[in-house]
Amino acid sequence: MKDFVIPGQTGAPAFSDRDHGTPARAGAPVTLTIDGFPVTVPEGTSVLRAAALAGIGIPKLCATESLEAWGSCRLCLVEIEGRRGTPASCTTPVAEGMVVRTQTDTLRRLRRGVMELYISDHPLDCLTCAANGDCELQDMAGAVGLRDVRYEAPPEAPLANHFLRAHAGAPNPDWRPVDDSNPYFAYDPSKCIVCSRCVRACEEVQGTFALTIEGRGFASRVSAGTAADDFLHSDCVSCGACVQACPTATLTEKSVIAIGTPERKVVTTCAYCGVGCSFEAELRGDQVVRMTPWKHGKANRGHSCVKGRFAWGYATHPDRILSPMIREAIDQPWRQVSWDEAIGFAAARLRAIQAEHGPRSIGGITSSRCTNEETYLVQKMIRSVFGNNNTDTCARVCHSPTGYGLKQTFGTSAGTQDFDSVEQADVVIVMGANPTDGHPVFASRLKRRLRQGARLIVIDPRRIDLVRTPHVEAAHHLALRPGTNVAVVTAMAHVIVTEGLANEAFLRERCDWDEYLAYAEFVSDPRHSPEATEALTGVPASELRAAARLYATGGNGAIYYGLGVTEHSQGSTTVMGIANLAMLTGNIGRPGVGVNPLRGQNNVQGSCDMGSFPHELPGYRHVSDPAARAIFESVWGTPIDPEPGLRIPNMLDAAIAGTFKGIYIQGEDILQSDPDTRHVAAGLAAMDCVIVQDLFLNETANYAHVFLPGCTFLEKDGTFTNAERRINRVRKVMQPLSGLADWEVTMRLANAMGAGWTYTHPSQIMDEIAATTPSFAGVSYERLEELGSVQWPCNEAAPEGTPIMHVEGFVRGKGRLIVTEYVPTDERTGPRFPLLLTTGRILSQYNVGAQTRRTANTVWHMEDVLEIHPHDAEVRGIKEGDWVRLASRSGETSLRATLTDRVAPGVVYTTFHHPVTQANVVTTDFSDWATNCPEYKVTAVQVSLSNGPSDWQRDYAAQAEAARRILPAAE
C-alpha cells in the first residue's frame, strides 16, 4: 500500500519507506537531469525511479517498487527533451544526458484527465473507506490537483459503472459483491481500478498465479481462479502479496476494516519458520492492526507467507494462560499463584531433587521459538546454576544431524549461503524438504529463479508441489523409498566420480586429497552405482544419472535440504553425503552454490548457536575444552561441568531409570513433538518436578507441576537467527500480558536458586554473548540497529557479517570427504506393517500447531489427514475421507484418509499439527546414529479401516482434560 512515513517511529530509521516505483537495477552509472537536477543511477533504472531517488515524486498508480513496470495507468507521464509525446516514466529507462521534465502544463492536464476517468468509476465514500488515509488513489487525486469530475450523468440514465449496486431502479449488472471468503482479507470489486498490481504480485512475488484479469476494457476485472471461484477456493495461498500491492481499498486486511488504519509501526521478525522474515508490526496503541512484510528485510525482501502475515491472532487468544500455576502432583487441578510463589516452589523442588539425587539429576530444554538471549540464559542457568550440562533443545529432533555432519566435513555446522544466493543458482537440488509449505517465502524466491531458467532436481519420496507448479517443472524428481537417502546421495557421487565430472582443481586446492582418493575409491565401487542401488531406492538409474550430471555440469549448483534428510537413522551420514557432493563439484564458497539446511523453527539456528546442546558451550565449543570453559567460568563466576550432559531422549530414558527427576522446559511441547509419545509420557510421569513455560497449557503441561506463562514475540525484545545465520531483531510492541518476558522468568528462577543475575535488558545478554563467543564478537544491538541484521560470523575480520561461508578456505582448513556407507534402518516393513509412513507439514499450520490452530488458518487445515496411494487404499477397501487406523509397533492412532498419487505405492504420509491425531504415538524411538535425532521420516505401519478415534486417543483426551483443570482463583 502507500508510503507511510512516520519519522522516528520505525525500528530502523535509516531505512526509508519510500516506494521508488520500479525495482532497483545494477548497472553502469548513467547521469541525466530531472527538472534541472542532475541524477546518477545504474543503467536500466526507470526514469520514475531515478526521479524518486532524487526526491521527486512523479504521480503513479500501476507501478510499485516490488513489481516490474507495467505502464497501464498513464499517470506517470513525463516530457523528455528530443523525444516526441509524453512517455510513461515507469517503462522508460534512463539514458545518458537525458533531460526530463516531470511537471508541465501539458502533463498536468493529461494527468488530471486520467485521474478524472478513474474517479468517475470509483465510489466517493472516502470518509468511510477502510483505506482512508492509506490509499494511493486518494493521494494521486490530490497530487494531480483533481478538483472536479466532469462525467456527471443525469440520474435517469447513469453512466455505466462498477460501484453502484443499482441505478435507475434496476440492479447494476456490472456490480459485484465483496468477496470475503478469505479469513484475513476482503476483495471489494467496486473499488478496483484494474491496475493489475495484485495479479503481477501473485505472479512475480509469490509465484502462485492465482489471479487473472478477466475480460477486456470496461469489462475487465480481477478474478481469483475461474469465475466460479472465490479467493478461498482458488489456488490462493493467502500470502498477502496482492493485498500489499493493491493501491486502493479493493484488497484490504479485515483487521484494518475492523480496527482502522494503524498509527505507528515497529520492525520485528516473524516467529514462525526459519526463513526469518522481517515485518512491520503496525499498531494502534498496543493493539496490532496488521503485520506487513518489511521491504528492507534481507531474508524476505518484502514478501511474506500466510503465517507471519496473518496468523498472529494467537497472541491474544483466550486460551493463553497469564497466571503462574502450581500443583503437588499431576493428578491434581492447577492452582493459580503469584510469580513469587510459583518460582519459589519450583526452585525449592529442583534443589530438593539435587540434594537427594545429585547435581546431574535435573536439566532443561531451551526453545527454538524463543530469542537467542533467552536461550543463552536457559543454558547458562543449567550450566552455572544447576551445575551440569543437561541442556538440549528441539533442534535435537530436527537439525542436530546438520550440526554434526557439516561440522565434520566443513568445520562448522551452519548453512553456507544467504537467501539472496539463490538468485544466482543455475541448478537447485531440493532434498527432503517441501519449501512451498515449510519455507514459503524462500520457495517464492526459488520459484522466481526457476522461472528465469534455473533447473530443479527434487529428491523426495513424495511429489511435493515444486515438482510441478505454474511455470515451474522439476527437471528430475527422484522419488526414493523413505530411508534410502544415503544410497541415493552416494550413487550420485558414484556418477560424478566415475564419469570424470569431479572438480579436481577444487578438490586439490580446498580438500584433503588423500581423503578424497579414499572416498573416490569407495564411491566408485560398482555396488554404489545407480543401477546397483535402483532396486533398493526405487529411483530409476537413468534418472539418477541424469540428475547427477546436471548438478555437476549445469553451472552454479545449490543444495537445499530439510528434515527429510536429517530425521533418519542415517541423518548425519546423509548430511555428510550432501557436503561431499558440494565439494566434489566445487559448489561451495561463492554466491549461487552451497549447502543450505532449511531450518524448521524461527530460531533453531540461534538455539544451536547459543549452546543449547549438552556437549557444547555457546559457539559450538565442546564442554571438555578447558580453554572454552575458562572463558565462561570467568564471566559467570562458577565452575562448569566438563562432562557432556543428557540429550532429550536420554533425559527421558534416565527419568524412567530414576536418575533424572526435574526439568525446566521453555517453549517446547515435547509430548506432542517428540517421537514415541508413550515413551515421552512415561518419562515425564517419572519426574518429580516438571516446569513448563509456554503460552498455552500444551500437551507436555499435562505432566507438569509448575506452569509459568510465557510470552509471544510481540511482548519482548531480543534476536532470532534464521537459517542463513542472520541475526534479526525482535522488538517489543506491547507489554508482556503475564507481566514478565520469558528471559525475566528464567532470571527469576535462576536467582531463586542463588544466581544473583541483574540483567535489565536483553541487550546486556547479547553483550555477554559477544564477549564470550568469537563468531558473535561484533554483534550488539547498536550494530543491528545500524545494519538492520547481520549474518554471523560477525567480528573484527567481518564487521558487517558473513553472507557466504568458506570463501577462501573451509572453516576447518581442508574440506573433508567422508565415506558414506548405506546402512538400512532397523525399521523395516514386514507382513504386519507393510507400508512406510513419512511425515511433514503444510503451509497454513505450523509444527505442533499451538499457534496456528488458534487462528483462522484452520480454514485451510482442520485436521491431519493420511495421504495414501489409490492402489494401497483400494486393496484395503479405503475410500476418500474414510476414518482409518494407522498402527506401528509403537502404537496406533486414527485419522481420515485422502487418496493421492503424490505418494508412491507403499508409502503413506501425514502431518503432525493436531494433538488429537497424535501421529507421534506411531513414530518409533529409532534415531540418528550420531545425534539421536529421531527417525520421524520412516515408520513401518499398517493402515486399515476404522470407525473413529482409537482407544489411545480417547484415553489421552480424558487424561488431558483432567490434567488441565484449573481451580478457581481463591478470593
Add this chain to the structure above:
Amino acid sequence: MDTGRLVRMANQIATFFASQPGGRGAEETAAHLRAFWDPRMREALFAHLDAGGEGLSPLAREAAERLRHPA
C-alpha cells in the same frame, strides 16, 4: 538406563565408524561415546559390559572396553 537402547545406539555408532577407511573404528567410536554420552550412560554401558555385554557388536564392545581403560 534402558540397556537395550544403549546397546543399539553404541552399535549404530560403531557401524558408522567401521565403514571409515583407516582402521581406527574402535578408537573413533570410543571418542564419539566420550564426547556425546553423559557419564551415566557410559557407566550403564560399562555395567552391561561386565554383565557380558550381550548384543554389542564386536567393534562397539572393543570401543567400550577402550573407553573404560584408556591406554
